[in-house]
Amino acid sequence: MADNGIGTRTVRKEDQRFLTGKGNYLDDINRPGQAYAYFVRSPYANAKINGVDTSAAAAAPGVVAVLTGQEMAADGIGPLICGWMISSKDGSPMNAPAHPALAVDKVNYVGDHVAIVVADTYNQAKDAAELVEVDYDELPSVTDTAGAAAAGAPQIHADIPGNICYDWELGDKAVVDEAFSKAHHVTSLDMINNRLIPNAMEPRAAVAEYDPGTEDMTLYTTSQNPHVCRLIMSAFLQVAPEHKLRVIAPDVGGGFGSKIFVYAEETATLWASRRVNRPIKWVAERSESFLSDAHGRDHVTHAEMAMDENGKFIAMRVSTIANLGAYLSTFASAVPTYLYATLLAGQYTTPVIYAEVKGVYTNTSPVDAYRGAGRPEATYVVERLVENAAREMGLDPAEIRRRNFIPNDAFPYETPVVHTYDCGDYPKALEEALKLADYDGLAARKADAQSRGKLRGVGLSAYIEACGIAPSAAVGALGGGVGLWEAAQIRFNPTGNVTVLAGTHSHGQGHATTFAQVVADKLGVPYENVEVVEGDTDKGPFGMGTYGSRSIAVGGSAIMKAADKIIEKGKKIAAHALEAAEEDIEFSGGNFSVAGTDKAMNIGEVAFAAYVPHNYPEGLEPGLDETAFYDPLNFSFPSGVHIAEVEVDPDTGVVDIIKYSAVDDFGNVINPMIVEGQVHGGIAQGVGQALLEGCVYDDDSGQLVTGSYMDYAMPRADDLPSIDIGMSPVPSPLNPLGVKGAGEAGAIASPAAVINAVTDAIGADIDMPATPLKVWQTLNSAKAAAE
Amino acid sequence: MPTVSMSVNGKQYSGEVEARTLLSQFIRDQLGLTGTHIGCDTSQCGACVVHVDGRSVKSCTTLALQADGADVTTIEGLAKDGQLHPMQEAFRENHGLQCGFCTPGMVMSAVDLVNNNPNPSEETIRENLDGNICRCTGYHNIVKAVKAGAQGMGG
Numbered sequence: 001m002a003d004n005g006i007g008t009r010t011v012r013k014e015d016q017r018f019l020t021g022k023g024n025y026l027d028d029i030n031r032p033g034q035a036y037a038y039f040v041r042s043p044y045a046n047a048k049i050n051g052v053d054t055s056a057a058a059a060a061p062g063v064v065a066v067l068t069g070q071e072m073a074a075d076g077i078g079p080l081i082c083g084w085m086i087s088s089k090d091g092s093p094m095n096a097p098a099h100p101a102l103a104v105d106k107v108n109y110v111g112d113h114v115a116i117v118v119a120d121t122y123n124q125a126k127d128a129a130e131l132v133e134v135d136y137d138e139l140p141s142v143t144d145t146a147g148a149a150a151a152g153a154p155q156i157h158a159d160i161p162g163n164i165c166y167d168w169e170l171g172d173k174a175v176v177d178e179a180f181s182k183a184h185h186v187t188s189l190d191m192i193n194n195r196l197i198p199n200a201m202e203p204r205a206a207v208a209e210y211d212p213g214t215e216d217m218t219l220y221t222t223s224q225n226p227h228v229c230r231l232i233m234s235a236f237l238q239v240a241p242e243h244k245l246r247v248i249a250p251d252v253g254g255g256f257g258s259k260i261f262v263y264a265e266e267t268a269t270l271w272a273s274r275r276v277n278r279p280i281k282w283v284a285e286r287s288e289s290f291l292s293d294a295h296g297r298d299h300v301t302h303a304e305m306a307m308d309e310n311g312k313f314i315a316m317r318v319s320t321i322a323n324l325g326a327y328l329s330t331f332a333s334a335v336p337t338y339l340y341a342t343l344l345a346g347q348y349t350t351p352v353i354y355a356e357v358k359g360v361y362t363n364t365s366p367v368d369a370y371r372g373a374g375r376p377e378a379t380y381v382v383e384r385l386v387e388n389a390a391r392e393m394g395l396d397p398a399e400i401r402r403r404n405f406i407p408n409d410a411f412p413y414e415t416p417v418v419h420t421y422d423c424g425d426y427p428k429a430l431e432e433a434l435k436l437a438d439y440d441g442l443a444a445r446k447a448d449a450q451s452r453g454k455l456r457g458v459g460l461s462a463y464i465e466a467c468g469i470a471p472s473a474a475v476g477a478l479g480g481g482v483g484l485w486e487a488a489q490i491r492f493n494p495t496g497n498v499t500v501l502a503g504t505h506s507h508g509q510g511h512a513t514t515f516a517q518v519v520a521d522k523l524g525v526p527y528e529n530v531e532v533v534e535g536d537t538d539k540g541p542f543g544m545g546t547y548g549s550r551s552i553a554v555g556g557s558a559i560m561k562a563a564d565k566i567i568e569k570g571k572k573i574a575a576h577a578l579e580a581a582e583e584d585i586e587f588s589g590g591n592f593s594v595a596g597t598d599k600a601m602n603i604g605e606v607a608f609a610a611y612v613p614h615n616y617p618e619g620l621e622p623g624l625d626e627t628a629f630y631d632p633l634n635f636s637f638p639s640g641v642h643i644a645e646v647e648v649d650p651d652t653g654v655v656d657i658i659k660y661s662a663v664d665d666f667g668n669v670i671n672p673m674i675v676e677g678q679v680h681g682g683i684a685q686g687v688g689q690a691l692l693e694g695c696v697y698d699d700d701s702g703q704l705v706t707g708s709y710m711d712y713a714m715p716r717a718d719d720l721p722s723i724d725i726g727m728s729p730v731p732s733p734l735n736p737l738g739v740k741g742a743g744e745a746g747a748i749a750s751p752a753a754v755i756n757a758v759t760d761a762i763g764a765d766i767d768m769p770a771t772p773l774k775v776w777q778t779l780n781s782a783k784a785a786a787e
Numbered sequence: 788m789p790t791v792s793m794s795v796n797g798k799q800y801s802g803e804v805e806a807r808t809l810l811s812q813f814i815r816d817q818l819g820l821t822g823t824h825i826g827c828d829t830s831q832c833g834a835c836v837v838h839v840d841g842r843s844v845k846s847c848t849t850l851a852l853q854a855d856g857a858d859v860t861t862i863e864g865l866a867k868d869g870q871l872h873p874m875q876e877a878f879r880e881n882h883g884l885q886c887g888f889c890t891p892g893m894v895m896s897a898v899d900l901v902n903n904n905p906n907p908s909e910e911t912i913r914e915n916l917d918g919n920i921c922r923c924t925g926y927h928n929i930v931k932a933v934k935a936g937a938q939g940m941g942g
């Protein structure tokens with residue numbers, strides 16, 4: 001293994017600049033002559049716009065322009081799109097409302113965009129925004145997920161009756177109902193998957209620039225997928241033709257899904273920069289991020305598991321209402337359907353499953369993918385049901401899982417809900433996790449806690465996820481409007497060092513390091529001589545970007561494929577130079593050698609020969625620069641078992657996570673240090689969901705109550721425990737690196753593990769977030785009921 | 788407009804500011820030192836932490852005029868002669884950063900923490916970092932990094 005090759009804990013290339021304040025985030029970018037944008041937003045959750053008077057604002061000091069939805073519509077810009085078609089049970093297509101980037105005659109949530117004010121300074125733009133007079137008729141609003149489609153709920157979009165986007169199903173209801181009728185025992189549970197606000201630490205931002213000479217436009221934006229952003233801006237929003245638009249996503253300070261989407265602000269900023277013929281910068285204040293970043297989760301679910309007398313799962317039935325917000329964000333429709341219900345088999349052999357999902361509109365910020373996107377919701381449903389089922393059947397929670405795991409010899413395993421799992425060893429991960437968590441010593445620890453007046457509980461979560469999205473044909477068959485391959489280019493420079501251009505984007509994942517490790521290892525070039533370039537549509541091939549833990553499984557595979565092409569061409573060049581037959585050339589450790597001889601040349605020499613082709617194979621193109629597009633054969637299926645152990649103080653309701661143990665199967669791991677970091681971060685977000693975080697809208701006014709860090713509880717260092725991590729890899733047979741993806745696992749597994757531990761401790765069900773108040777109330781109402 | 792003067796990373800600066808200009812805005816917009824980040828507008832996230840006269844402050848909650856005459860250190864001033872400060876080195880070695888956005892504030896807070904408490908326990912580190920939010924790391928490796936950084940600083 002090379003010093004910095006695959007599997008090594010190589011420290012990151014990008015850290016030097018981040019640690020010395022030399023990162024290049026969006027707000028660090030300034031263009032000559034730049035003006036500043038500030039958005040006028042709706043103060044109402046649901047209101048008709050009678051008119052917008054911009055005259056006072058336009059006359060304010062420094063103001064360059066005040067532009068509204070009327071002007072945007074007149075220029076033919078927009079509306080924003082959702083790229084995934086979902087059909088209802090009756091075959092009808094989903095009801096998607098018009099989504100203008102700037103509202104024209106109606107606003108549908110607090111924070112909805114009404115006008116863009118452009119001025120010489122940020123303060124001038126912000127001050128002038130106060131002077132825009134909007135004549136609203138406020139209407140009754142609905143923000144509640146369960147109540148959105150209820151009779152008498154306020155109507156949000158005139159053309160969408162009952163606020164229902166779709167009423168979707170997966171599976172055969174009759175078959176599942178029949179299985180339930182034969183059940184020995186049925187465990188049922190009502191659950192709320194709480195609404196979350198992503199909160200990447202860098203707020204969303206954009207700098208847009210128009211060059212009147214070339215008519216080129218450049219958009220710097222906080223994006224996880226700049227090529228997709230450009231495509232949408234061009235093909236659907238008509239802001240600029242694709243070949244005249246350059247989208248640059250520089251260093252981006254976290255995404256977690258929230259920066260996948262094309263939003264109103266960057267659309268309006270880009271459009272306005274051309275109108276006023278000046279570069280414009282927009283940077284969200286955190287309050288704006290709370291209001292208008294796409295939120296996550298927000299499900300209300302009733303679920304049932306049917307079992308035989310041995311605790312073997314015979315059928316599962318799930319009914320979910322998913323809050324989609326006021327409009328459909330870019331991939332919103334797919335998250336509570338194909339990214340959710342298709343994971344309801346979990347790690348188990350449950351033979352028949354039926355799921356129905358009603359997607360509803362509310363007067364809230366749009367809801368879309370947030371770390372895990374559908375899969376945390378699925379794991380939460382499955383793993384809470386399984387844990388409760390064990391308790392009701394009098395089985396150890398580990399034992400009920402053992403009895404239902406998909407056995408190792410059953411792979412590839414086709415579940416009743418679309419997916420075919422490639423590989424896994426679920427029993428092994430469970431046993432390793434139980435050992436890591438000292439499960440055998442639990443009874444003693446519970447007794448000790450009891451002696452101190454505390455309640456100790458343990459919770460398991462055996463999760464599965466589908467990563468590496470995905471075979472393009474499969475995505476298309478399920479309604480997706482895009483292909484989800486990935487692209488990479490490996491360019492040997494004449495001096496022998498290497499530029500890797502990838503269609504993915506790193507916003508914390510460390511691609512500059514891990515992709516360089518892969519290339520260094522595969523091509524035998526020094527790690528230091530490999531530079532990874534991402535995030536600029538003018539550099540490198542079109543790619544689909546980074547989300548869904550796809551970068552190594554799909555992007556890494558594209559890099560491997562490009563490397564294979566480099567080796568193939570290198571063999572031709574080496575064979576000619578070494579006067580040997582091409583089939584006799586072997587490549588290893590960066591050297592092309594003639595089998596059975598000591599004749600060899602290294603890949604740097606081959607690269608030089610390719611660019612200075614004086615002695616070169618006839619008919620072969622000069623240069624050593626190969627691009628590969630990789631369309632995956634299947635999703636990948638990381639899995640694992642997480643175990644949380646908590647202690648609850650019955651006097652205060654405070655939950656303390658004493659120990660958290662995670663054993664994961666990510667297949668092969670390129671850089672264990674980085675992968676562990678991903679797991680830590682995911683677990684923190686899941687613990688945040690389980691114990692702290694919850695987005696709250698006021699029922700009456702529709703105002704966002706949790707609109708700042710003073711009201712929305714972000715996990716801090718002292719809210720979290722140290723985390724014990726183990727790896728239990730089963731390499732995927734379906735991609736060249738044998739990888740599966742690791743970015744979301746922690747956030748998928750942990751909410752169920754923590755809540756199962758809390759319910760074990762307090763002996764009652766509870767919804768997330770299990771705040772001290774809620775835990776205390778649950779304990780005391782259970783006590784009152786018992787008395 | 789009033790004039791403000793201060794030493795930043797050992798260099799003397801002065802400039803005209805609006806009375807409402809925050810220290811963070813002055814550092815970023817007028818001095819071009821963009822390592823100090825703005826992550827919130829309520830003084831919660833800590834991405835903007837700098838040292839003023841040797842103590843950590845949130846520069847988004849300090850008016851530029853309040854720092855008149857002060858000695859300010861930003862993340863750009865921590866490394867000396869091309870050598871990372873021991874706390875910066877510890878963050879790199881322990882993977883204490885991912886997206887890097889909270890990192891400047893986190894490192895500046897950590898240095899101040901160790902200046903006041905040369906050998907902090909894990910509990911002390913976790914409690915003292917509650918003014919800095921990180922969304923990426925789950926703090927696990929940040930805590931490790933601060934411990935290692937404390938050792939590197941001679942604690």
